[in-house]
Amino acid sequence: MSVLTSREASGTGTRPARTTRRAGTGRLAAALLSPTLLVVGLVIGYPVVAALRLSFQVSHQSIDPHTGFNVTTTTFGLDNYARVFGDDRILRPWWNTTSFALASVTLEVFIGMAMALVMHRAFQGRALVRAAVLVPWAIPTAMSGLLWKWIFNSQGIANDILGAQILWNRDGFQAWLSVVVADTWKTAPFIGLLVLAGLQVIPGELYEAARVDGASPWRTFWRITLPLVRPALVVAVLFRLLDVLRMFDLPYVLVGPRKHSVETLSMIAFEEMTNLRFGTAAAYATVLFAYVAVVAFAFVRLFGADLIGRGTGSER
């Protein structure tokens, strides 16, 4: 009903009518965009292609028994991928990456949504609350990782409050949990703010009409707020999902490298790189790249995130 009209208003209003000037405009657009495309191609396209090439480059090293020097020979082949998938090393970080994404994004959606609903209400000091909520998100991840490392230290405040002696920094479920807590704390405000933006474009008349019709607050939320805020929410979740899947800094700083319960795919790629196995590192990175792409594609297909400005659901 009213949902449809708002979609039409935003989706179809600006369709170009004069086709004669279209070609000229198109050429101008191409000319204006080409520098950007060139830069994007250089800073994103080239590294991706180079990494892909590198992931097929297999190097064999041996040490010359007389001089002690490293002798490296390089061939091309699938050995790096064979190593990545032949090892059991891929499964654990893959599962860590995925479980982080599932757990923390779910938590963040609930908490962020609640934050947005609170911030949406008119009350005194609302601006202050909005600014305060944003603080965790404004802190660089490495900093907040360090911050939470202190909180979760064996002699830290988390154990003081819980009255327990939990070794958060030690490999295990508790380490995994500490990363989820820190990530949720850090990025729930991000979802909150995007949802808040979505909430603020919902016309007030809809709520008035609902009230006149005698709808309960719960029903109002399900039938008006949620459907109308969905485009914003879906984009927020997609961003978060992509972010968490390639998470590196938070577990690296908070818990540390080589702790299996929190090791993510990015961390493995980094570890390989620091040990000078660039080929395998590139292979891990490529696998992660493909995985993120697949998840993003599936997500967009399932929930129809409006990333290219078509207007959500207008195709369906």
Next chain:
Amino acid sequence: MNDQIGQWGKEDMVSSEQTVVRTGTGRARTVRWGAVAATSAICASLLVGCGSSDSDSKGGGAPEASKERGPITLAMGKDTTGTVQGQLDRWNKKHPDQKVTLVELPESADQQRQQFIQNAQTKSDAYTVLNLDVVWTAEFAANQWIDQLPAGKFPLDQMLPSVVKTGTYFGKQYAIPYNTNAGLLFYRKDLLDKIKAQPPQTWAEMEQDCAKVSKLPEGEGIDCYAGQFDKYEGLTVNFSEAVASAGGSVVDAKGKATVDTDAAKKGLHFLADGFKEGRIDKKAATYQEEDGRRAFQSGKLLFHRQWPYQWALAGAKDGSSKVAGKFGVAPLPGLDGPGKSTLGGLNLAISKFAKNKATALDFIKFFSNTANARANLQVNSSAPPYTALYDDPALNKKFPYLATLKQSLATATPRPAVVHYGDATAAIQESAAAALSGDKSVDAALADMQKNLSAAIAEK
């Protein structure tokens, strides 16, 4: 691309120098091109064996043969004490045409290593003198990122032999000691005095002391022993120390992994049983240097394996330390007698891809000399490589732990000099952590470690 980076590095340097320097660099450049031309001419005439001449000609030959002089850079971790620039200023005043610029790298050793490697990978001449952690010598030498140095031109015979050895690879000197480091046993002297005990020389004695102290009213809530047992480089250090203190070794003289021995088992048992039986508190499994220091400083630890830097902090009389004046320092205990420490510290090396290597050589001689080492000890209590400084009465008065440290350094063993050190230390940490947490038996953990360490050493 490589050239470009080198060029930028040079531009940076030149812009801050005088025109005199500019001409100097220009001359060096011509010389280099001459060398390239000559090399290619020889290559062309012989048509064989010139496959790797590219990297050789780039840097301008070995430092011994090099006559190139001019501005250079010193790349090292962040100078937190502020002593380095003063020393550089003194050099620069005397050598206005061969100035040294300090390139400060991040504080963390891992990040320093990455920057050094990145620099080497692009064959950049941005870094001339490298301040390398002692465990990186093998890796950097094997990859030919650093040059062999003329050992005879340095006062190596005045330095502690174990420290000099950390700069060697395949019997050749690749790096000159800048400072060194060894583990010490910090103990609560006040509590040991109460039970009338001397600092322990063996693990068994330490155990007995702990049992006695725990019965004292003052001993309540005090943990017995801690070191650096989190899963990071500190665990490799502590594990190597435990193995060496039991009479074993992690890697033997021929470079073979030797952790499946009885001695290694006894060493790891000392740590694993310590956790199991409560001598080492469970929370110590997450300790890095600073965690343990805080515990010791707040009076909650009887014995602590730590680097010398804790001495000044734990002794601070400003109220930050509850144990000021109440603690002592002893060599690490071992299985049947005094134990062995692992060597830490930094060495100076010359990047293969750098210019002006003759200057670099002279500068290393200056930068690592006794006077500077003494100054470093006095300002930031970093352990000097020179034997004589440990017997200096004035220094001993100010740093009473020097005699103990010398004793530790004399028997200290280096960490395995493995080309793929990153993989070797990961293999050690993996198994040692599993044994300490009780996830694996000591025997199983060491069997795994032997397998993985051998693989890391033989890595293809």
